[in-house]
Amino acid sequence: MTLEPGPCKGLQPIRMQSNEHGIFPLQQPGMNDGYLDFVNSPLGNWLAKSLGLPKPLVLERYRAGQPVIDGPVLLGGGGAPELLPALARVFKIIGAQTLAHSQLRQWTPVANQAGLMTGAWGADGTGEKLKALVFDATGMDDSTQSDALYQFFHDSVRSLKACGRVLIVGRPPEACKNPRKATVQRALEGLSRSLAKELKRAIGVQLLYVTEGAEEQIESSLRFLLSPRAAYMSAQVVRVGLPVGPASTPADWAQPLAGKKVLVTGASRGIGESIAQVMAREGASVICLDMPQAQPGLDAVAHSIAGSVLELDISAADAPQQLVDAALAQGGWDVVVHNAGITRDKTLANMKPHLWQSVVNVNLSAQERINDALVASGALKSGGRIVCVSSISGIAGNMGQTNYAFSKAGVIGMVQSMAPLFAEKGITLNAVAPGFIETQMTAAIPFALREAGRRMNAMSQGGLPQDVAEAIAWFASPASAGLNGNVVRVCGQSLIGA
Numbered sequence: 055m056t057l058e059p060g061p062c063k064g065l066q067p068i069r070m071q072s073n074e075h076g077i078f079p080l081q082q083p084g085m086n087d088g089y090l091d092f093v094n095s096p097l098g099n100w101l102a103k104s105l106g107l108p109k110p111l112v113l114e115r116y117r118a119g120q121p122v123i124d125g126p127v128l129l130g131g132g133g134a135p136e137l138l139p140a141l142a143r144v145f146k147i148i149g150a151q152t153l154a155h156s157q158l159r160q161w162t163p164v165a166n167q168a169g170l171m172t173g174a175w176g177a178d179g180t181g182e183k184l185k186a187l188v189f190d191a192t193g194m195d196d197s198t199q200s201d202a203l204y205q206f207f208h209d210s211v212r213s214l215k216a217c218g219r220v221l222i223v224g225r226p227p228e229a230c231k232n233p234r235k236a237t238v239q240r241a242l243e244g245l246s247r248s249l250a251k252e253l254k255r256a257i258g259v260q261l262l263y264v265t266e267g268a269e270e271q272i273e274s275s276l277r278f279l280l281s282p283r284a285a286y287m288s289a290q291v292v293r294v295g296l297p298v299g300p301a302s303t304p305a306d307w308a309q310p311l312a313g314k315k316v317l318v319t320g321a322s323r324g325i326g327e328s329i330a331q332v333m334a335r336e337g338a339s340v341i342c343l344d345m346p347q348a349q350p351g352l353d354a355v356a357h358s359i360a361g362s363v364l365e366l367d368i369s370a371a372d373a374p375q376q377l378v379d380a381a382l383a384q385g386g387w388d389v390v391v392h393n394a395g396i397t398r399d400k401t402l403a404n405m406k407p408h409l410w411q412s413v414v415n416v417n418l419s420a421q422e423r424i425n426d427a428l429v430a431s432g433a434l435k436s437g438g439r440i441v442c443v444s445s446i447s448g449i450a451g452n453m454g455q456t457n458y459a460f461s462k463a464g465v466i467g468m469v470q471s472m473a474p475l476f477a478e479k480g481i482t483l484n485a486v487a488p489g490f491i492e493t494q495m496t497a498a499i500p501f502a503l504r505e506a507g508r509r510m511n512a513m514s515q516g517g518l519p520q521d522v523a524e525a526i527a528w529f530a531s532p533a534s535a536g537l538n539g540n541v542v543r544v545c546g547q548s549l550i551g552a
């Protein structure tokens with residue numbers, strides 16, 4: 055079914071599409087990537103090949119009801135892999151077909167005992183095409199064991215399908231008592247980031263550091279990182295630790311946020327709209343917040359997901375108290391997503407003071423005040439989640455964006471400094487730093503700069519708002535109690551700040 059709501063004041067009409075789990079926005083007019091469409095047509099494909107032009111692939115993105123992974127997973131490991139039983143448990147639950155690389159042969163009894171369905175895989179080119187490569191490096195305690203990594207990836211990377219996944223699992227170096235072990239675990243980062251650059255074909259490569267004792271917390275991360283939900287994410291390092299607050303497994307993984315109340319700021323359009331849609335798809339009741347001026351768009355988004363509307367300027371002095379009152383009136387909230395943000399670009403020498411102040415206030419200080427008030431009052435419940443939207447500008451810096459980059463780097467600082475404190479209240483705090491995402495914000499960038507921003511990443515294209523929203527939903531899940539203080543980029547491995 056296709057719905058065409060009337061044009062909203064100041065906004066483009068949004069084309070909506072329904073499926074069995076709700077209504078989802080398609081890309082907004084004027085924000086599509088014409089080059090991507092063209093090179094994926096028969097004529098464009100031929101032309102791109104003949105002229106040696108880059109050919110970005112159409113990314114596989116999650117559709118409700120899809121399996122986590124739709125092809126074989128090859129497992130390998132170095133040293134005495136410590137995570138095999140935990141990996142086996144998750145692969146069994148998600149129904150993944152798992153094959154063992156020959157280097158795991160001696161560990162097959164361990165894996166089988168844990169219920170892992172291991173079959174053999176031929177490294178001689180006769181083996182099946184693979185959807186994912188998973189290497190358990192947790193047992194590696196010296197760099198002299200690195201041949202196992204070389205052998206596994208050398209054998210298998212050519213068999214990996216487009217839009218495939220690579221996951222390396224290790225131990226957080228900072229928690230390793232043995233310096234040799236810390237060294238080799240840290241070295242995994244260089245391997246994973248370089249592989250991500252080499253593999254291309256929209257293959258995402260991630261490194262998951264799992265703290266000893268946190269093995270039971272990996273399920274939500276495996277479900278996310280191996281699936282099409284992580285379509286535009288690559289070369290990221292994620293840390294899974296001991297659970298913050300109550301750890302829980304959703305009764306229904308298709309709707310992990312069922313019964314949860316989720317506040318999304320800046321929800322009237324762009325990334326915020328998509329976050330609201332994905333949260334609703336995951337089962338949440340969504341409170342859609344935006345400025346009073348954004349009311350038409352806000353109403354349309356809230357209506358499409360049966361959510362509620364909150365018109366508020368988050369930078370107003372009384373905003374924290376208003377939010378506390380609104381949350382307590384609803385019996386408390388479970389998740390807060392700080393998505394609202396603004397840019398007011400000028401070089402610092404040409405910047406008027408109000409441009410500096412408004413950006414820092416909206417993007418950073420308001421979030422700090424709101425978090426403090428919601429947590430101190432208990433309006434954000436124990437077991438709650440706060441997810442912030444940073445930016446790669448906050449990691450790499452950007453010409454004409456000193457105010458914006460200051461505020462977005464500050465968001466990262468806030469996550470890192472406040473996460474341990476909020477953990478005492480059973481609340482996690484994480485951030486997603488998007489790269490170039492196709493929204494009205496980026497549609498306003500001059501053509502040449504926009505094209506550069508789109509192509510300068512390992513996937514040669516911009517991301518969609520859904521890509522950011524899926525990562526936020528992963529952090530927001532009640533099953534993600536082991537994720538705290540993480541900042542991940544959703545940027546297709548952008549060259550900027552890499």
Ligand SMILES: NC(=O)c1ccc[n+]([C@@H]2O[C@H](COP(=O)([O-])OP(=O)(O)OC[C@H]3O[C@@H](n4cnc5c(N)ncnc54)[C@H](O)[C@@H]3O)[C@@H](O)[C@H]2O)c1
Binds near residue numbers: 367369416491495
């Ligand atoms: N689009 C990108 O490529 C990109 C890249 C990196 C980071 N981001 C970040 O992602 C977030 C969303 O970006 P977008 O592209 O969807 O932007 P957008 O401008 O389309 O949407 C931002 C929303 O926030 C709302 N907002 C702004 N100030 C507010 C305030 N004081 N109170 C309440 N609501 C307010 C706006 O009304 C708007 O609806 C922002 O934080 C942005 O900095 C975007």
